[in-house]
Amino acid sequence: MDSTVERKIDIDGIKDLATQIRRDVIRMIVGVGSGHPGGALGAAELFALLYGGVLHIDPKNLMDPHRDRFVLSNGHICAAFYSALSLAGFLPREELNTFRRINSRLQGHPARVKLPDLVETSSGPLGQGFSVANGIAMAMKLDGSRGRVYCLVGDGEMQEGQVWEAIMTAAHHKLANLTLIVSYNGLQIDGEVRTVKNLMPLREKFESFGWECVEADGHDVVSLYRAFTELSVMNKTDQDKPKAVIAHTVMGKGVPFMENKAVWHGSCPTPAQAEEALLSIGKSKGFEDYPPLSKQTLSRKKGGLK
């Protein structure tokens, strides 16, 4: 079975990509002194798989009506998103230096006005992006697009009522061209999801709302890919359910001292911690760290930093 997957995607390449995303995330956050490392690290494989094997998007043909779309609803983990975009050729690598800084296109939460071709919708307030993803899927159906919409949400995010409205909408409007990915790391800001506000059993919930739902190990590329493809028999008339992938992830994955600790949802590591983190993550084989820019260069380029 693994071999089938291997024929379709470059598993090692994607794992390697995930490593580089993790490195980028740590460097971006420690570089600016704030951000959300936990969820971003936990979604490294997801972004690597999406931008390294699943999404049909071509940086050179961004207006292809049949391209896939990606919506990041849990916008706070955007460090991983920006990293993936830069590694996949959509953004200059150096630009990651501007993350969360004044005058940057890489806002602390993805901003469509800053990156209209890459950010389908601004997110930040949880629960907003998913509805937009549904709307995009509807427009694509109207236009006969062969593309697919992937939308990522956090588990804590699913406590927002609007998410459940969107779940009903996708099922009711038969958005079989939509895949919702839940990054299920069991944590949110104030602690464990089950303590803050329990979501379990989540799969049963999706099923009772008329969705197809599979679970996957969010750090196992093969498991994830299989979850995606098991479901992507899309646009067939006999198959009109939207698809949910519950990706079991670990907050802070890859950095032992961060793993499964809610405090790393939104804390910035110290420089020493960042170094330790980078050591744990290791180096990627196929990629390089983005080059640092001197503050002066940044300031010249963007005209804002002091």
Place this chain on the structure above:
Amino acid sequence: MDSTVERKIDIDGIKDLATQIRRDVIRMIVGVGSGHPGGALGAAELFALLYGGVLHIDPKNLMDPHRDRFVLSNGHICAAFYSALSLAGFLPREELNTFRRINSRLQGHPARVKLPDLVETSSGPLGQGFSVANGIAMAMKLDGSRGRVYCLVGDGEMQEGQVWEAIMTAAHHKLANLTLIVSYNGLQIDGEVRTVKNLMPLREKFESFGWECVEADGHDVVSLYRAFTELSVMNKTDQDKPKAVIAHTVMGKGVPFMENKAVWHGSCPTPAQAEEALLSIGKSKGFEDYPPLSKQTLSRKKGGLK
């Protein structure tokens, strides 16, 4: 089995009360020329049972900390609510004449500022009341009240995201002192619920959200009562789930030309139709129609009508 129920509530009396509620609803709405008869008629047995047998509320001791509370979340059906209040001695019967009129306490949607002792919370925008009911249940738990909170919602109303937030809240905070009643008539303004935005299977949804859920025939007092009591093993430590009763109701029930027709959600019958409706409903045995007030009286009393 029926006999057990009969020992606890006066089944015939409650049925009779429902008849009077239906009469009142028709007369109130045709009297003012607008309102929402469909859902109100469909909830006649519910209101009759609540105010005629289930709720422990005493018009003479409205501040009893152990009293039960009732929250009408689907506020548009308040004609039935006001009627029940008047029949149970909480409101003067004549006041029903003022329904939806200027300067009235009987607003088109229940307004707490107008009736602070009887309306626990203002409703109108769907999806609001249920959260408030949860809050009341929490306050009662804090205060060690033996009372119970009953909250009524419409099926269409359940499309609001906030309802699902409240569903999660009640389960998470173990509000075993709360009963949610869904008036499941399968209709809303624009037609069938399953066409507008499907809700089925609803019971599975409640269960996947950690609720106890039973279904009942919303027009069969015994079936309804059993649903309430099957569940009211409340405040036991081993039992901390909130309880949902899916009451299968018929929009416009009791008035054949209105039954199961979405158009009667919010249309006012003509005087001739109202007469026909009253004929179909028949007379109650134990109650009288509320006396009409002349426009002059109304105007003198309330100072507003022309």
Place this chain on the structure above:
Amino acid sequence: MIFDKPTPIRDGFGKALLELGEKNPQVVVLTADLSEAIRVHWFAEKFPKRFFQMGIAESDMVGTAAGLAVGGKIPFVTTFAAFATSLANTPVRVSVAYNQANVKIATSHGGVCVGGDGATHQSIEDIALMRVLPGMTIVVPCDANEAYKATLAAAEFRGPLYLRLGRIATPVFTKRNSPFRIGKAQVLEQGSDLAIIACGAMVGLALEASRQLRSKGIYIRVINMHTVKPLDQSAVLKAARECGAIVTLEEHSVIGGLGSAVTEVVSEKYPVPVERVGIQDVFGESGEPDEILSKYGLTTKDLLRACKRVLERKDVKNRA
């Protein structure tokens, strides 16, 4: 499609939408279980594929519309004013306004002329809620004809736009060939003793007040400020300079809406006395529209009183 007898303002919207359905295949319509109330049932019948019933889920509806706009469509989302602007405030803010998404939000039940449904259904805040959003254009047509034109203009206009439509039958003031341009106030009467700046169905009251005062030798400038944002500042400042006193008039709270917009501009550029006629920061209630208008101070009489007050203050100022 032009109306000549009293017509619900929303009808002008519904009819224009039908025409847009034919003309522009990108136009899509969403509603939240209120298709007839906001007059999109005509569009729904004719263009079922481009009509999306979203159920009672206004936040999701607005977000979905933003997605449709991202996908190249021109979505009109429709519901009551309170539900679009208050209940769905965050999707409007984030997914529409901040995204600069090409979404048109069209609502009925702005103001108090809602009839028996009462305070919760009477939006006296919607203009304020929309006005504080950067990049939001706000259009409040004064009659069905203007609603018709505004709807066609909205579809041409690129960007977020809020269209507030009245529910009850309203006299028709504007003609087939009356000019309408988003952002450009329409001066209906040219007096210079005092200016009344009004929007929506209240424009009728302004014309009536003008008629009554003319007989006393007082000449009112009546401005139909159909676009509340961006406000036609030059029309306001011209009125301030030439008339020296202003009364604003709207079926909305005196806080945050047209009245505030006018006081902001004149305070900054040319301070003159301004009276704001509107709902005086209280919730509405059930009743017949005329009963409510009269109880809450939105009659010609109230307007005339405000004119009198502001003229007195203008005099004091001129004497000083």
Place this chain on the structure above:
Amino acid sequence: MIFDKPTPIRDGFGKALLELGEKNPQVVVLTADLSEAIRVHWFAEKFPKRFFQMGIAESDMVGTAAGLAVGGKIPFVTTFAAFATSLANTPVRVSVAYNQANVKIATSHGGVCVGGDGATHQSIEDIALMRVLPGMTIVVPCDANEAYKATLAAAEFRGPLYLRLGRIATPVFTKRNSPFRIGKAQVLEQGSDLAIIACGAMVGLALEASRQLRSKGIYIRVINMHTVKPLDQSAVLKAARECGAIVTLEEHSVIGGLGSAVTEVVSEKYPVPVERVGIQDVFGESGEPDEILSKYGLTTKDLLRACKRVLERKDVKNRA
């Protein structure tokens, strides 16, 4: 509990809450997965039974709080400004304001000093959104001491109240014995060439501008308008009459907030030139607080420029 060095305004709130926990058994606290950000983790630890974690569900949280108030409690609901006032706008409107429920809504992240999180997390609309609700009291403390007093006062006050609390460390201007009464403006400097009416952390800028202008012989009246609603109209009108020119200053859009409130009052009662310093109807962005304040026109320099502009207009007016 009194602060003397720069302290996040929210800390004053968190400490007062802790004291309220002891003093008043009816006080309960709700949060939506942001307990530390809004400093209710101290209360949560000490009074776990009266602390309700509601998860990321702000609308439901506000509705639940209204229910707790119906049940006799004094709930403080806490989250970021945008989530309380925009996302939960309808529960605030219906279940709190219209119900006149005794709910206190306390938020951080009002304004742009949020740091890197960017526009969606920077509420420049919250005061406007709350001000248009009938019966809503709005308090914007200028430092941690005032936040502390305001929180205690809020618990005593009956009815809906919105408390806007800054996130970043802010210099402390007020003293232990500085007077604080909801609805009563505090005049910090007594000049009469020009009045600056400010709220929140911006009061510091007003004091700084006053210091700088004093050296040029221009005497500023600095008014700390901690209560934006109900506005202390007599303080505003006194300033208008005695100073003849006003600058308003707030970390909020110039639409709908304190600036609008002031122009409404003076336009109605005593028109004078008013400059509104605030966010100029645009969304914010990521950056360091000082970078953002400077990019968006909220520095002492910007304030001084506004003072100059309004003084020129006052002169023109006086000459005319």
